Amino acid sequence: MLDTAGELYEYKKENDYRLLFFKKYKASLCVLCIKLLIHRNVIFREVSKLDMKFNNRDPVYVQVIRYFKEQIAKGFFEPGQEIPSRRELASQLKINPNTAQRAYKEMEEQKLIFTKGNMPSCITRDEEILKGVREELIIETVDIFLSSIKSINMPLSEVLEIVKKKHDAESKGTEEPK
Amino acid sequence: MKSFLKLVNFELNRFFKLYFILMGLTIVSQIVGAFIVAIVYMNDAERIIYERQISSSQYIEEYGVFSFFNYFNSGWFLMPIIFCIALLILYVFFIWYRDWLGKNTFIYRLLMLPANRVNIYFAKLTTIMMLVFGLVGLQLLMLPVEVKIIKSLVSEDFQTSFSFNEIHHLPILSWLYPVRFTEFVMMYGIGLILVAVIFTAILFERSYRLKGIFFAIVYGILSFCVFMVPLLLNSFYTNYFYPNELLVLQLVATIIVLGSAIWIANHLLKHKIRV
Amino acid sequence: MIEVKNVKKKYGKKQVLSGLSFTADKGEITCLIGINGVGKTTIMKAIMALIPINSGEILIDGEKIRKESFEKVTFIPDSLAMLPKMRIRDAIEFMADFYKNWNPKRAEELMQFFKLDTTDRIADLSKGNMAKVNLLLGLALDVDYLLMDEPFSGIDIFSREQIAEVFTSHLIEDRGVIITTHEINDIEHLIDKAVLIDNGAVIKEFRVEEVREQEGKSVIDIMREVYLG
Numbered sequence: 001m002l003d004t005a006g007e008l009y010e011y012k013k014e015n016d017y018r019l020l021f022f023k024k025y026k027a028s029l030c031v032l033c034i035k036l037l038i039h040r041n042v043i044f045r046e047v048s049k050l051d052m053k054f055n056n057r058d059p060v061y062v063q064v065i066r067y068f069k070e071q072i073a074k075g076f077f078e079p080g081q082e083i084p085s086r087r088e089l090a091s092q093l094k095i096n097p098n099t100a101q102r103a104y105k106e107m108e109e110q111k112l113i114f115t116k117g118n119m120p121s122c123i124t125r126d127e128e129i130l131k132g133v134r135e136e137l138i139i140e141t142v143d144i145f146l147s148s149i150k151s152i153n154m155p156l157s158e159v160l161e162i163v164k165k166k167h168d169a170e171s172k173g174t175e176e177p178k
Numbered sequence: 179m180k181s182f183l184k185l186v187n188f189e190l191n192r193f194f195k196l197y198f199i200l201m202g203l204t205i206v207s208q209i210v211g212a213f214i215v216a217i218v219y220m221n222d223a224e225r226i227i228y229e230r231q232i233s234s235s236q237y238i239e240e241y242g243v244f245s246f247f248n249y250f251n252s253g254w255f256l257m258p259i260i261f262c263i264a265l266l267i268l269y270v271f272f273i274w275y276r277d278w279l280g281k282n283t284f285i286y287r288l289l290m291l292p293a294n295r296v297n298i299y300f301a302k303l304t305t306i307m308m309l310v311f312g313l314v315g316l317q318l319l320m321l322p323v324e325v326k327i328i329k330s331l332v333s334e335d336f337q338t339s340f341s342f343n344e345i346h347h348l349p350i351l352s353w354l355y356p357v358r359f360t361e362f363v364m365m366y367g368i369g370l371i372l373v374a375v376i377f378t379a380i381l382f383e384r385s386y387r388l389k390g391i392f393f394a395i396v397y398g399i400l401s402f403c404v405f406m407v408p409l410l411l412n413s414f415y416t417n418y419f420y421p422n423e424l425l426v427l428q429l430v431a432t433i434i435v436l437g438s439a440i441w442i443a444n445h446l447l448k449h450k451i452r453v
Numbered sequence: 454m455i456e457v458k459n460v461k462k463k464y465g466k467k468q469v470l471s472g473l474s475f476t477a478d479k480g481e482i483t484c485l486i487g488i489n490g491v492g493k494t495t496i497m498k499a500i501m502a503l504i505p506i507n508s509g510e511i512l513i514d515g516e517k518i519r520k521e522s523f524e525k526v527t528f529i530p531d532s533l534a535m536l537p538k539m540r541i542r543d544a545i546e547f548m549a550d551f552y553k554n555w556n557p558k559r560a561e562e563l564m565q566f567f568k569l570d571t572t573d574r575i576a577d578l579s580k581g582n583m584a585k586v587n588l589l590l591g592l593a594l595d596v597d598y599l600l601m602d603e604p605f606s607g608i609d610i611f612s613r614e615q616i617a618e619v620f621t622s623h624l625i626e627d628r629g630v631i632i633t634t635h636e637i638n639d640i641e642h643l644i645d646k647a648v649l650i651d652n653g654a655v656i657k658e659f660r661v662e663e664v665r666e667q668e669g670k671s672v673i674d675i676m677r678e679v680y681l682g
Contacts, residue, residue, distance in 0.1 A: 057674070059665040094618060095642060096620070096644065098481065184550055280537065291552075292551070448502075452505070453504060
């Protein structure tokens with residue numbers, strides 16, 4: 001029997017179908033994830049010039065945090081990298097400085113960024129957190145993926161075959177010119 | 179105080195161009211007129227003398243000597259003065275209304291200045307007075323020039339002497355250049371009060387629009403009555419008041435009218451004005 | 454903070470403001486929203502004592518408006534209030550002359566940002582440039598509060614984008630802004646608070662991020678609910 005919360009947690013972790021799924025198809029899913037992100041209309045640039053489009057239904061600060069997480073997951077934001085000040089961020093993303101402030105506050109609380117004294121804020125170096133961010137995004141993508149294929153009448157194993165095939169074809173396609 | 183001066187400067191600058199045109203018009207018309215009147219007179223005289231073969235003194239006996247009133251009553255002299263007066267009267271109203279007209283309503287800017295709004299009132303009042311004095315001064319400077327021109331063109335025999343004291347025999351000029359200081363203060367004082375009352379009346383209209391015209395008229399009549407009280411009293415109770423007492427009464431009436439004009443204007447500008 | 458308390462105003466028979474109340478905090482952008490003629494411009498003018506009110510109270514940082522208040526608040530109306538024959542530099546000189554808190558450096562910065570030429574005459578400016586000059590004359594004052602009436606109205610899209618950039622820059626930071634506009638989609642992501650007005654009264658006053666978080670609705674969604682029932 002599962003007596004402690006800890007044991008329950010462990011049990012859940014092992015049987016979480018999403019995590020199992022993730023471990024098996026890590027590579028393919030990464031590619032898929034990135035494709036879906038592009039599909040969701042996120043324009044990425046170098047860190048020196050940030051830009052994003054907003055929807056007006058989600059809180060802007062939440063969208064900013066998501067944007068940061070995406071940049072981290074894609075590797076455009078390196079661990080320990082300096083990020084623009086709140087003012088600069090507001091100016092570049094064209095958002096209300098109060099929103100930039102809020103986003104930074106949240107990210108500090110989530111330990112995504114840290115500020116040492118009067119120095120500019122930086123992306124965390126903590127590997128655990130960075131991993132967590134990548135996981136979080138992947139899981140989000142997977143959720144979207146799963147809900148989109150739910151309505152299609154095809155067994156999961158077949159779908160995953162297609163995923164693997166496509167992924168391999170693409171990596172081959174990018175390798176061939178070499 | 180600084181804002182007041184800056185506003186006066188600003189208002190004067192606005193009218194600059196038109197003012198110079200007025201001055202130019204006056205100068206040109208009066209100088210040209212001086213020449214023309216003198217020359218025409220001389221030509222006429224010479225023509226008649228020649229035609230009728232009479233002597234100069236005979237001509238003078240019949241037709242009289244050249245009088246400077248020929249010139250000072252001529253259109254060349256009077257028209258620019260009348261024109262300037264008319265324009266200034268119009269500007270008494272326009273100096274306010276121009277700030278409301280047009281797309282770029284400037285009154286917004288004036289009302290939002292970090293100064294007492296009554297400064298706007300004082301500035302416009304001062305501007306009008308300065309414009310008036312400017313033209314009056316110009317005319318004063320022009321007179322000797324005009325007289326000299328005429329004297330040089332009309333031969334000695336036909337002239338009479340003309341001293342400046344005689345100016346006050348002339349209709350318009352007697353009003354503008356009162357001989358005694360007290361009269362001077364009176365004339366221009368009345369002018370000042372008139373403009374002040376008109377300004378306040380304008381502010382009534384600008385604050386209440388249609389109703390405001392009614393208020394303006396009532397206010398104007400009231401001011402006039404208060405101002406006339408001493409004179410009315412005097413006509414009813416003739417010889418009751420000493421002249422000095424009458425003067426004091428009139429002064430008091432003046433202060434009441436002027437003071438209330440300013441006070442009401444201040445109140446309207448602060449609390450009732452509408453853009 | 455600017456507090457508008459139960460303000461009523463009649464123009465002849467028409468009750469334009471029927472008990473309007475809202476607050477605008479310093480450091481926030483508050484947007485007054487409503488259809489034409491609902492009283493947005495009227496309340497702005499009332500805050501600046503450009504029109505009298507019949508009843509109610511308007512407080513700026515706790516006090517009624519006085520002449521010193523005009524160094525604290527400025528109003529940018531929907532048309533440029535300067536003499537048409539003035540050049541831009543004359544307008545700037547005018548402001549510098551009368552206001553202690555005129556910031557010449559910021560004026561210069563804005564001239565360059567908006568790419569304006571000081572020798573242009575006001576009468577010759579395009580609508581977009583006039584709006585930019587108008588903004589400049591307000592933004593270059595070191596005031597705590599800015600009131601802007603329809604800053605985007607009738608302006609081409611590129612000028613609008615430029616103007617919107619002002620809101621995210623240091624030019625607005627720490628100041629309280631009250632803005633009225635029809636182009637809500639241009640600035641929806643920029644404002645802190647929305648005040649929906651109808652028939653001269655506030656029907657809904659809310660913080661936009663809160664509503665997004667709690668209800669997942671945009672300002673336009675709320676507007677649809679409130680105005681179209």
